[in-house]
Amino acid sequence: MNLKIGVPSKGRLMDKTFExxxxxxxxxxxxxxxxxxxxxxEGIDGxxxxxxxxxxxxxxxxxxxxxLGVTGSDLVREKLADWETQVAELALxxxxxxxLILAVPTAWVDVETLDDLxxxxxxxxxxxxxxxxxxxxxxxxxxxxxxxAGVADYQLVDSQGATEGTVxxxxxEAIADITSTGATLRANHLKVLPDVVIHKSQAVLxxxxxxxxxxxxxxxxxxxxxxxxxxxxI
Amino acid sequence: xxxxxAARAEAERLFAAFRDxxxxxxxxxxxxxxxxxLDLYGxxxxxxxxxxxxPLRGEMMLRPDFTVPVVQMHMTHGADPARYCYMGEVFRRxxxxxxxxxxxxxxxxxxxxxxxxxxxxxxxxxxxxxLLAPLRPRAAMGDIGVLMAAVQGLDTTDLRRAAxxxxxxxxxxxxxxxxxxxxxxxxxxxxxRMLQSLAAGPVADLIAAAGPMIGQxxxxxxxxxxxxxxxxxxTPAIHADQAAMLDRLLALTAPAPEALDALRALAIDMPxxxxxxxxxxxxxxxxxxxxxxxxxxxxEASHGRxxxxxxxxxxxxxxxxxxxxxxxxxxxxxxxxxxxxxxGRSIPAVGGIIRPGVVALLREGRA
Numbered sequence: 366m367n368l369k370i371g372v373p374s375k376g377r378l379m380d381k382t383f384e385x386x387x388x389x390x391x392x393x394x395x396x397x398x399x400x401x402x403x404x405x406x407e408g409i410d411g412x413x414x415x416x417x418x419x420x421x422x423x424x425x426x427x428x429x430x431x432x433l434g435v436t437g438s439d440l441v442r443e444k445l446a447d448w449e450t451q452v453a454e455l456a457l458x459x460x461x462x463x464x465l466i467l468a469v470p471t472a473w474v475d476v477e478t479l480d481d482l483x484x485x486x487x488x489x490x491x492x493x494x495x496x497x498x499x500x501x502x503x504x505x506x507x508x509x510x511x512x513x514a515g516v517a518d519y520q521l522v523d524s525q526g527a528t529e530g531t532v533x534x535x536x537x538e539a540i541a542d543i544t545s546t547g548a549t550l551r552a553n554h555l556k557v558l559p560d561v562v563i564h565k566s567q568a569v570l571x572x573x574x575x576x577x578x579x580x581x582x583x584x585x586x587x588x589x590x591x592x593x594x595x596x597x598x599i
Numbered sequence: 600x601x602x603x604x605a606a607r608a609e610a611e612r613l614f615a616a617f618r619d620x621x622x623x624x625x626x627x628x629x630x631x632x633x634x635x636x637l638d639l640y641g642x643x644x645x646x647x648x649x650x651x652x653x654p655l656r657g658e659m660m661l662r663p664d665f666t667v668p669v670v671q672m673h674m675t676h677g678a679d680p681a682r683y684c685y686m687g688e689v690f691r692r693x694x695x696x697x698x699x700x701x702x703x704x705x706x707x708x709x710x711x712x713x714x715x716x717x718x719x720x721x722x723x724x725x726x727x728x729x730l731l732a733p734l735r736p737r738a739a740m741g742d743i744g745v746l747m748a749a750v751q752g753l754d755t756t757d758l759r760r761a762a763x764x765x766x767x768x769x770x771x772x773x774x775x776x777x778x779x780x781x782x783x784x785x786x787x788x789x790x791x792r793m794l795q796s797l798a799a800g801p802v803a804d805l806i807a808a809a810g811p812m813i814g815q816x817x818x819x820x821x822x823x824x825x826x827x828x829x830x831x832x833x834t835p836a837i838h839a840d841q842a843a844m845l846d847r848l849l850a851l852t853a854p855a856p857e858a859l860d861a862l863r864a865l866a867i868d869m870p871x872x873x874x875x876x877x878x879x880x881x882x883x884x885x886x887x888x889x890x891x892x893x894x895x896x897x898x899e900a901s902h903g904r905x906x907x908x909x910x911x912x913x914x915x916x917x918x919x920x921x922x923x924x925x926x927x928x929x930x931x932x933x934x935x936x937x938x939x940x941x942x943g944r945s946i947p948a949v950g951g952i953i954r955p956g957v958v959a960l961l962r963e964g965r966a
Contacts, residue, residue, distance in 0.1 A: 446694045471810030474802070475824040477793040480779075483772070485824060487765060489816060496641070505646075505694070512643050515772025517765065520642050532814040554810045559789050 367413040368583035369576075371425055371434035372404065374416035378568060381460040382435045389591045409590065411583035420444075422571075427451045429575030432584065439465055439543060439566035443503050452571040453596035461568035463545040465503055468555040470532055478560050479514055482539070486518040489538065500524035500537035503563070507541040510563045529553040572599050602688065602704055602956065605963065609955035610686050613706040613730060617684035620726055622708055625683045627668035629690075633658035636667060639909065639939065649692050661690035665707050666909070666933065667940070670948065673711055674941040680712035683950075698923065700956065707930075709950030711937070717878065719949050720913045720932060721885035727917060727928050727951060728891055734961050736917040736927050738895060740855060741902025743767065743931070744912040745862065745875045749848050752871025755780060755837050758827060770904050777845065782836035794832050797825050844869055851900040855883055858898035882913065909936040913949060919961055927961070928953040 372393065373379045383393045393414055396405040404414030415431050422436035423444040435458065445451045469476050476485050486497040497519045501507050504521050511519065524531050524540070529549050531537040543566060544550055547557060570593075578584065578599060588595055618624060630653070636644050648663040662668070665685050673681060686706045693701045708726060710719045728738065750763045759780050766773040778784035786794075797805065802822045812818055848865055851858055859880060866872040883893055903914030912932030919927060930951015938945035 447696050450696055470813050470816070472806050472812050472818070473816065473821060474793070474797060474805045474809050475821050475828055477789040478787055480775075480790070481793075484762065485816070485820075487762075488820065488824060492820060493815065496638070508642055508646050512646070513771075515766060515769035515775075517641055517769065520637065521645075535815055538814050538816055554813050556810075560787060 366577070366580045367411050368433065368581050368587065369413045369415050369431040370406075371415045371417045371422045371431040371436075373419040373422070373435060378419055378435070378437075378461055379416075381568065382458070385458050385460070386591075391587065391590060409583050409586045411581075412587065423448075423452075426571055426573040427575060429573050429577065432573055432576045432578065432581060434571050434573070435568055436571065437461055437463070437566045438569045439463070439503065439506065439564050441569070441571060442564060443505050446505075451574055453574060453599055454569055455572045455596060456570040456591070456593055458568040458570060461566070463543045463566045465506060465541065465543050465563040465566060466557045467499070467507075467539060467541050467561045467563070468529075468544075468550050468557050469539045471554050471556045473556075476558070478558060479516060482558065483514075483516045483518075486516070490518045496520040497539065498522045498537040499539045499541050500528050500531035501541035502526075502528070503541060503543075506563055529555060572596055574598060602702065603959060605959035606704055606956035609958045609962070610704045610706050613953055613955055613958070614684060614686040616730055617706065617708045617726075620682070620684075620708070622682040622684035625669060625672060625685050627662065627665055627672065627685065627687070629662050629688070630656075630659045631662050631668060632656065633660045635671075635940075636660055636663065639667065639936075646694055647691055649690050662688070663691060664689055665705060665952070666709070666936070666950070669707070669709055669950075670933075670937055670940050673709075673946075673948075674937060674944060677711065679946060680710070680714065682711075683707075683709045699925070704955045705952040706955055707950060707952040709948060711946050711948045713947060715881075715885075716912070716932070716947055716949070717881035717885045719947070720882045721889055721891075723930060723949050723951055724886060724913070724915055725889040725891050727915075727930070727953065730953070731917050731927060731958070734917075734919065734927065734958065737897065737920055739897045739899050739902055739916050739918065741899050741904075741914045742875065742879055742912060743903060743910050743914060745872065745879060745900065746849070746904070747911065748872050748875035749845055749869065752869050753837055753841055753845070756831070756834050758831060759834065759837070768904055770901065773904075777837070777842060780834075780837045781839065781842035783842065794828065797829060802826070840868070849901050851898070853898055855893045855896040855898045858900070859883060862900075878912070903931060909933045909939075911935045915951065919957070924957050924960065925954065927957045 372382050386393050390408050392407040394405055404416050406412040406414050419436045422434040423441045425431045426434045427445050441448050476482055489497045499519055500522050502525050522537055528540050528542045633650055649661040651659050653659050669683055688702055689705050690702050693699050712719050746767055750760055753760055763776055802825045806818050806821055844865055851861055862876050866876055887893055903910050910931035910933055914931035916926040916929040928951055932949040934947045937948050
């Protein structure tokens with residue numbers, strides 16, 4: 366059976382993934398016409414490239430429809446419950462760095478730490494009659510983090526994009542989002558709480574624990590070519 | 600995991616026993632409006648309950664417990680006093696693999712009465728104790744009211760007492776706050792820098808210099824909190840002896856009679872504890888009158904702190920010895936919850952639930 370590798374279908378994440386494998390003698394590239402989502406692998410026989418949205422790769426790994434997949438560590442932790450039982454981290458790829466952070470308006474001169482946010486949330490709720498809203502698409506990660514830290518009187522509101530605009534649009538008081546440079550935050554008059562790093566994300570090569578690994582000969586070849594170690598249980 | 604027929608049979612037996620004790624059987628909807636539960640429990644409940652949506656009624660939750668709908672029912676049209684019992688499934692979303700059931704039966708008993716609270720507490724505990732006696736469970740008891748009294752008795756500002764009270768149910772945050780207020784933990788760099796900059800100039804100028812006002816939290820709210828922060832920075836630390844006493848109180852675990860003696864000893868230096876200890880003593884003597892052997896009850900001062908936020912007096916649980924089963928039964932007093940849900944009215948209330956599925960497992964000797 367072919368070894369199926371899921372790779373992000375566009376952008377820097379795809380290019381960097383191709384580069385990472387290329388540097389280890391496994392040449393990946395797009396096949397066919399320019400806009401066709403079809404890939405090819407040279408250097409090892411029996412490897413099949415599956416081009417997918419980075420956001421769908423965790424689900425495909427969990428379902429075992431792909432053996433390996435490259436995606437952000439944030440997406441796997443957000444989308445897969447008990448992620449370690451569903452996938453194994455094969456290699457941290459050293460690109461796609463981004464932090465999941467909490468940000469509030471720069472005008473909030475009284476809020477610099479999680480303690481401050483928690484205390485401000487209590488007063489906000491008493492004053493406005495609803496719990497302070499934090500806009501995010503990382504519900505699981507943010508909720509787990511804030512529960513662990515014992516923060517109360519907040520609510521998460523869903524924001525799948527342009528999250529930095531939610532405060533100005535009065536649909537949230539604070540945001541939790543992935544940021545790599547912080548430029549968009551500054552442009553939207555938001556500041557990061559420096560002691561709050563919910564997750565430090567980077568691109569990771571994951572292996573599926575649910576996939577059928579019997580007769581996937583190319584995996585050993587790939588491991589020896591890349592110098593990686595077969596994870597326990599796979 | 601399906602509810603077993605053995606669990607169902609246990610549930611029927613317990614339900615009948617609760618009716619025999621004088622409770623009126625009540626039903627509640629399985630689909631509950633999410634808003635009320637979210638306002639009570641906070642965002643955490645989303646991780647622990649199944650949320651679904653209804654095109655007309657909005658966000659709904661599969662009933663994560665009975666207490667809230669039973670209190671609501673009582674507050675709208677209940678007689679006073681009242682005893683209720685109920686039986687049915689509750690649903691708990693599980694984010695981790697493991698033995699925890701995501702659907703199980705609860706059989707509950709709730710007492711709403713303005714009469715002697717010690718007697719009502721004892722009635723519920725004794726009823727559970729008798730029903731579960733054949734299983735020889737370990738009984739544990741705590742009292743959130745004692746913890747609240749200890750915090751109220753601290754020699755410090757209202758602001759600090761309120762912050763500690765708000766986090767009684769979040770032990771980690773409570774500890775961090777207490778350490779900070781007692782000067783046992785240094786404030787973080789970020790906070791020191793912030794306080795320095797806040798002390799530097801008129802707050803309106805600081806806000807204006809920091810950036811444009813966006814969002815619903817207004818400049819007056821920011822200014823008010825800045826004033827509170829600066830005042831708090833000048834507040835003397837909670838005295839080391841008082842903080843240490845609170846530590847000893849929180850760590851207290853002993854058979855109930857000895858625990859009461861230990862608490863009375865603490866109250867010599869912390870007299871604010873005394874009314875809550877009188878309540879505890881009245882409860883223990885009411886239990887003794889009913890024939891409960893007090894020495895077998897373990898009093899754990901921190902019991903129930905990680906549990907549901909609405910308990911504010913007695914908390915109790917019954918556990919199987921050994922094994923990693925969930926509690927066989929748990930409950931407590933929730934006077935404040937009736938005030939929150941009663942829209943201006945309130946009534947003292949105490950009750951608890953038994954998990955017939957756990958009872959059935961123990962009877963079958965599978966645990």
